Amino acid sequence: MSSNEVQAEIQYETVIGLEVHVELATKTKLFCACANEFGSEPNTNICPVCLGLPGSLPVLNERVVDFALRIGEALNFTVPQRSIFHRKNYFYPDMPKDFQTSQYDEPICAEGWIEVDGERIGIERAHMEEDTGKSTHVGGGGRIHDADHSLVDYNRAGVPLMEIVSHPAMRSSEQARGYVSELRAVLLAIGVSDVKMEEGSMRVDANVSIRPVGTTQLGTKVEIKNMNSIRSLGRAIDYEVERQTIATNTGERIVQETRHWDESEGITHGMRSKEGSSDYRFFPEPDLAPVAPTDEMRAAARAAIPELPAALRERIVAEWQVAEHDARVLVANPALSDYAQESVAALASGSARDVVNWCTGELLAYGNETGSEPNSWALSPIALAELVGLVGDGAISRSQAKEVLAGCLAGEGAPSDVASARGLAQVSDEGALAAIIAGVLEANPDAVAEYRTGDEKAQKKKRGFLMGEAMKASKGQGNPALLNRLLDAGLA
Numbered sequence: 005m006s007s008n009e010v011q012a013e014i015q016y017e018t019v020i021g022l023e024v025h026v027e028l029a030t031k032t033k034l035f036c037a038c039a040n041e042f043g044s045e046p047n048t049n050i051c052p053v054c055l056g057l058p059g060s061l062p063v064l065n066e067r068v069v070d071f072a073l074r075i076g077e078a079l080n081f082t083v084p085q086r087s088i089f090h091r092k093n094y095f096y097p098d099m100p101k102d103f104q105t106s107q108y109d110e111p112i113c114a115e116g117w118i119e120v121d122g123e124r125i126g127i128e129r130a131h132m133e134e135d136t137g138k139s140t141h142v143g144g145g146g147r148i149h150d151a152d153h154s155l156v157d158y159n160r161a162g163v164p165l166m167e168i169v170s171h172p173a174m175r176s177s178e179q180a181r182g183y184v185s186e187l188r189a190v191l192l193a194i195g196v197s198d199v200k201m202e203e204g205s206m207r208v209d210a211n212v213s214i215r216p217v218g219t220t221q222l223g224t225k226v227e228i229k230n231m232n233s234i235r236s237l238g239r240a241i242d243y244e245v246e247r248q249t250i251a252t253n254t255g256e257r258i259v260q261e262t263r264h265w266d267e268s269e270g271i272t273h274g275m276r277s278k279e280g281s282s283d284y285r286f287f288p289e290p291d292l293a294p295v296a297p298t299d300e301m302r303a304a305a306r307a308a309i310p311e312l313p314a315a316l317r318e319r320i321v322a323e324w325q326v327a328e329h330d331a332r333v334l335v336a337n338p339a340l341s342d343y344a345q346e347s348v349a350a351l352a353s354g355s356a357r358d359v360v361n362w363c364t365g366e367l368l369a370y371g372n373e374t375g376s377e378p379n380s381w382a383l384s385p386i387a388l389a390e391l392v393g394l395v396g397d398g399a400i401s402r403s404q405a406k407e408v409l410a411g412c413l414a415g416e417g418a419p420s421d422v423a424s425a426r427g428l429a430q431v432s433d434e435g436a437l438a439a440i441i442a443g444v445l446e447a448n449p450d451a452v453a454e455y456r457t458g459d460e461k462a463q464k465k466k467r468g469f470l471m472g473e474a475m476k477a478s479k480g481q482g483n484p485a486l487l488n489r490l491l492d493a494g495l496a
């Protein structure tokens with residue numbers, strides 16, 4: 005047996021810690037009154053403070069502290085009486101001050117946790133810091149080393165961030181994805197950020213290492229950057245674990261470094277060796293007073309926390325009898341879950357489950373396609389309740405309801421008006437439907453005979469055919485439940 009084969013038998017476990025940067029959805033920046041806006045013309049939301057011009061002084065945005073306190077509350081953090089800002093010194097063109105104002109050893113939030121699939125994941129800290137500007141490298145494929153020139157946009161410089169740092173507590177890419185999606189749902193629910201990974205308002209860096217199963221010492225970690233979705237995060241971690249496992253098994257040493265995830269190639273590339281924290285020469289920011297939230301500020305933040313996603317999901321599953329998956333999809337979108345709750349409260353007939361089905365199906369797709377929010381839809385939550393009621397009462401069929409829904413969203417009016425304007429009504433008159441079934445059976449004697457003599461598969465096929473003919477004969481307006489019953493009776 006070669007030494008390679010011996011080593012290959014070692015079982016490794018994966019150790020993952022995540023650093024999540026979230027842009028806070030405040031109106032203005034962290035230390036100045038410039039607008040905090042995505043997509044403005046470059047270098048239009050800037051002033052001496054966020055450009056770091058000599059003599060300018062920062063003033064802390066109180067709204068940021070409010071949002072940090074909400075995060076503290078929602079993620080079970082301890083919020084100390086006092087926290088302070090530090091200067092993190094380094095040079096980069098997108099950061100004109102030559103230091104980033106951040107928090108270091110006294111962050112605003114310490115030791116919290118979040119529950120993911122029944123397990124608590126520890127979060128070491130969450131701290132406030134300013135974002136940097138954005139460089140664009142022109143020519144040569146957009147990479148700095150072969151670009152013709154570079155452009156810098158300082159609109160993002162000084163935008164408030166919370167950096168949320170987990171313990172190295174996760175053991176699989178699936179758990180890491182679960183952590184990020186739960187964190188995302190919580191941050192959305194408490195209204196502190198729009199958490200769009202594709203626009204960069206939520207950025208996730210993963211620290212990944214492996215170690216032999218049964219050992220407790222951490223292996224050499226690699227930091228992966230540039231994942232633009234939760235799915236990419238999972239792919240990048242899986243790739244990195246495999247790379248590290250192969251390297252270790254072939255006797256290669258893992259180097260502590262930052263690696264860049266390449267989405268199209270599906271691999272990570274080495275970037276630069278990781279600087280230790282001492283390189284940044286952190287020192288207390290002399291221009292900002294310590295942050296000492298008052299009891300009133302803490303109480304206001306607590307009062308601003310709605311029912312959190314985990315509790316809301318649990319309640320929806322129990323009270324509305326919907327599947328866990330559907331509850332998850334709904335609750336991941338707070339505006340849509342508010343909409344659904346309002347609609348369910350207005351139900352006269354039909355079920356909450358039907359409301360959720362419309363919300364997570366057609367309506368979610370409509371919102372994504374049109375980029376619109378539920379509160380702007382021409383179909384109000386109360387109108388959706390009416391639509392669900394029309395189906396529940398048998399006045400229109402489910403497929404007719406889709407047409408009515410489209411009409412309502414196009415602004416044609418209330419569901420009952422749209423249904424009558426379009427001549428949509430379900431026929432539930434038993435006598436009329438029985439006549440249709442009798443006609444279909446008479447017109448298709450071969451199919452009936454094959455149904456009566458065929459095996460289960462043939463029966464299913466013929467029955468489906470006859471049901472289709474009956475639906476056609478009713479011009480799509482026959483009550484399907486009633487037609488089914490009458491067809492069974494006719495075939496018996």
Ligand SMILES: [Zn+2]
Nearest residue numbers: 036038051054
């Ligand atoms: Zn400014």
